[in-house]
Amino acid sequence: MNFYDFTVLDAKDTPVDLSEYKGKVVLVVNTATECGFTPQYDDLQDLYEKYASKGFEILDFPCNQFGNQAPGSIDEIVSFCDAKFHIKFRHFAKIDVNGSDELPLYKYLKGEKGFQGFAPEHTLTPILESMLDRDHPDFRTTSDIKWNFTKFLIDRNGNVIKRFEPTENMSNVEENITALL
Numbered sequence: 013m014n015f016y017d018f019t020v021l022d023a024k025d026t027p028v029d030l031s032e033y034k035g036k037v038v039l040v041v042n043t044a045t046e047c048g049f050t051p052q053y054d055d056l057q058d059l060y061e062k063y064a065s066k067g068f069e070i071l072d073f074p075c076n077q078f079g080n081q082a083p084g085s086i087d088e089i090v091s092f093c094d095a096k097f098h099i100k101f102r103h104f105a106k107i108d109v110n111g112s113d114e115l116p117l118y119k120y121l122k123g124e125k126g127f128q129g130f131a132p133e134h135t136l137t138p139i140l141e142s143m144l145d146r147d148h149p150d151f152r153t154t155s156d157i158k159w160n161f162t163k164f165l166i167d168r169n170g171n172v173i174k175r176f177e178p179t180e181n182m183s184n185v186e187e188n189i190t191a192l193l
Contacts, residue, residue, distance in 0.1 A: 043075065057097055121175075128177070
């Protein structure tokens with residue numbers, strides 16, 4: 013089983029067979045519109061503009077499981093992203109990334125690349141760790157998604173290459189993307 017074996021719904025509830033991304037480098041991201049990491053949409057759009065012509069795609073999956081930070085409908089989320097960040101990459105249906113209703117794609121992604129820790133130098137790392145220690149003391153040992161803007165990098169053959177936590181420096185994300193292009 014690999015990335016191409018899944019079908020997901022886009023923002024218009026149209027089924028999308030991920031095999032349509034064969035031969036592309038893909039970044040899968042769970043997003044939120046009211047999060048401290050929401051400005052990463054700017055970085056993501058910049059990456060998309062720089063590398064789309066070389067076979068790079070971003071798949072945006074809004075998720076409201078972390079701090080109720082994606083509270084709107086999918087139409088409201090898409091409108092917000094388009095107006096504030098001029099997003100050109102594809103939006104998908106609002107999903108759960110953990111728990112009994114998690115999207116099967118995310119179960120697969122987490123099984124391929126588990127949690128490796130937050131970037132120690134990021135200013136939000138102590139806050140996330142403190143909050144997660146309080147609410148989920150075992151968070152370091154589970155593969156669950158910990159917060160909004162966790163990213164999975166998929167190579168041109170559908171293999172999950174790397175997982176980036178939201179605290180990862182975006183220049184490191186870009187470096188890993190360009191290595192696959």
